[in-house]
Structure formats: structure tokens, C-alpha cells
Amino acid sequence: MKFRCSSVTIAIALLIGMSFSVYAQTYPSKPIRFIVPFSAGGGGDIVVRTVAAKLSERLGQNVAVDNRAGAGGSLGTEIASQAPSDGYTILMANVAPMAINVSLHKKLAYDPVKDFSPIALLVTFPNMLVVHPSLPVKSTRQLVDFAKARPGALTYASAGNGSTTHLSAELFQGMAGIKLIHVPYKGGGPALINLISGEVTMYFGSMPASLPHVRSRRLMPLGVTSLKRSDAAPEIPSIAESGFPGFEAVTWIGVVAPKGVPQDIVDRLNKEVAQVLVMPDVRSRLKSLGADPLTSTPSEFSAYIVSEIGKWAKVVKQSGAIVE
Numbered sequence: 001m002k003f004r005c006s007s008v009t010i011a012i013a014l015l016i017g018m019s020f021s022v023y024a025q026t027y028p029s030k031p032i033r034f035i036v037p038f039s040a041g042g043g044g045d046i047v048v049r050t051v052a053a054k055l056s057e058r059l060g061q062n063v064a065v066d067n068r069a070g071a072g073g074s075l076g077t078e079i080a081s082q083a084p085s086d087g088y089t090i091l092m093a094n095v096a097p098m099a100i101n102v103s104l105h106k107k108l109a110y111d112p113v114k115d116f117s118p119i120a121l122l123v124t125f126p127n128m129l130v131v132h133p134s135l136p137v138k139s140t141r142q143l144v145d146f147a148k149a150r151p152g153a154l155t156y157a158s159a160g161n162g163s164t165t166h167l168s169a170e171l172f173q174g175m176a177g178i179k180l181i182h183v184p185y186k187g188g189g190p191a192l193i194n195l196i197s198g199e200v201t202m203y204f205g206s207m208p209a210s211l212p213h214v215r216s217r218r219l220m221p222l223g224v225t226s227l228k229r230s231d232a233a234p235e236i237p238s239i240a241e242s243g244f245p246g247f248e249a250v251t252w253i254g255v256v257a258p259k260g261v262p263q264d265i266v267d268r269l270n271k272e273v274a275q276v277l278v279m280p281d282v283r284s285r286l287k288s289l290g291a292d293p294l295t296s297t298p299s300e301f302s303a304y305i306v307s308e309i310g311k312w313a314k315v316v317k318q319s320g321a322i323v324e
Helices: 007-026 043-059 073-081 093-104 139-148 163-178 187-196 207-215 264-277 280-288 298-319
Strands: 032-036 063-067 088-095 116-131 157-160 183-186 202-206 220-224 249-259
Touching: 032 043, 032 073, 043 063, 043 088, 043 116, 043 187, 043 202, 043 207, 043 249, 043 264, 043 280, 073 093, 073 220, 073 249, 088 093, 088 116, 088 157, 093 163, 093 249, 116 139, 116 163, 116 207, 116 264, 116 298, 139 220, 157 163, 157 187, 157 207, 163 202, 163 298, 187 202, 187 207, 202 207, 207 220, 249 264, 249 298, 264 280, 264 298
Parallel strands: 032 063, 032 088, 157 183, 157 202
Antiparallel strands: 088 249, 116 202, 116 220, 116 249
């Protein structure tokens, strides 16, 4: 059977294409909501607020950060997946809800590949093993010895089940042969607050959020989760070089929109984000916090998300982590 395109059909198609183009040219005409699926004060939140402030200036509209914490980042991610595909809701794509949770949960309320339009990768950064200063340890090895002498007595905070702050600790327990008690929070901010107050013992916190508290000496750093030391704090050894070769757990942050956003708008946002990330003051701010600014095309970021889902599936299996 042959299909024919009438002149009316062609005219309608042209009008639709023109409407998308005109819409993209006038975009944005109102404020943009930037959903962060974790509470304020965490590493991703700090990165997003830095970028959002500059995006507001470049776009001429307020880019308002909206923290929607819960379920290891899945709650805010689900909310974003159900938002209108008009470019006025974007999401902080985080490794936990976009890659790790696929393996941790039997069923998610969203599909990280099918339900979103990738815009750009923003940064990657390691986590940092930090402890309360009252703990009588000065190194990762001393912490392990201390924990072995007190099995099940030490607690570790996380930014939520399935976050890299959770899996970092699970991997560490397995490699070190120790037993720790998991205390999950709704984001890195609350986790840090409770660690500083002494309610938990340790935390594999994101570097952007943890480093300021290390510099103010409210927390004691023991190691970073990248294979090599971070340029932002070269005096802090990697956990891999502290007797646990191969230990690595790096976080990434990006931007996505609900599926169906016009490609012109995706490309516009990608271009603006790239311009923000090369600004000297933005790069300096992010790098001082241990974050590595990156740029990508939407298609590159899409492929990266798919690869990360496969990578973290292996890590979840190796760690034995489960969502309670």
C-alpha cells in the first residue's frame, strides 16, 4: 500500500515546524524551574546553583532551583519526568537516580533513557571520606583498624539509598572487611549537618560540599574516592593509594529535560550551559571545590548515561548494596 502526502498534510507539517522554530526563538519568555532531586547544601546543589545564577543572566529569565528530595533522588527525577515538555522545567541529572537506581530498584517510576532529553554534562567530582574530629583516627588505615575492633559500632551517613555516598561506603566495607551501620538522609546537606554535630561517625561526602568543612576544621578528611588525588586538595591521599588499590567512586552531574522538548530548545540550553562552564569565575569556583567542569553535546551525554547504567550495575552487584 502506498501513502500519499496531500498539499494540506504538507502545509500542516510546515506550520508545525515553523511554530517550533518561532517558539524556540522567543524562548525563554518566563522563569525556568531547575529541579534538584536532593536537599539543599549537597555537592550537586552547590554546582547547580552556581550554574543557574549565570544561566539566569544569559537567558534574561530567572532560573529557579527547586529542591525535591527523597528516595535517593528518584522522587525529584520522577517529578521532572512528568513535567510539560516545554523547556520550562529542567532537571539536575545525577548518577544515582539516572544510573545507579536502575539496578538498585526492581521498578522505577521513570525510565532514565526513554523519559528524558539529555542537554549537557556539567561536572564530575570524587567523594571524600570525612569523619567527626572526635574520632581518634588520622588515616584510612587507622579507621579500618578502629572499626575492626568495634564491629557494628560505627555509623556512616549517606545522601540516600543508591547515592554514590552510599555505594562508596558499601564498597569500602567490602574491601576493608569491616561492618558499619548505614544512616541514610534526604541529601548531602542533612548528612553533613548530622556528621558535624556528631550524630554519625563518618561520611563519603561529595567533595564540593565537604571541602569547605574540612578547611574550617569541622571535619577530618581521610581520603578521596578518585583513583588519584584531587588538584583541589592534593594533600589528601586517595583511598586507592591508602591500601585499597582500585577503589573508585566518582559522581557526575548533568542537565536533562522531559522527553519531547523541541530540539531547538535543547540545543539552545546546551549552548548556554557550555558558555557558562567556560567562564573563568565559574571554572575557578567549581575547581576550588574539587569539581571538574566538562562540556558535551546532547548526544554525547545520552550515550554517557547509557554507559553509566551498565557500569554501575556491576558496582551494585559487587557491593551487595540493597534498598531497604
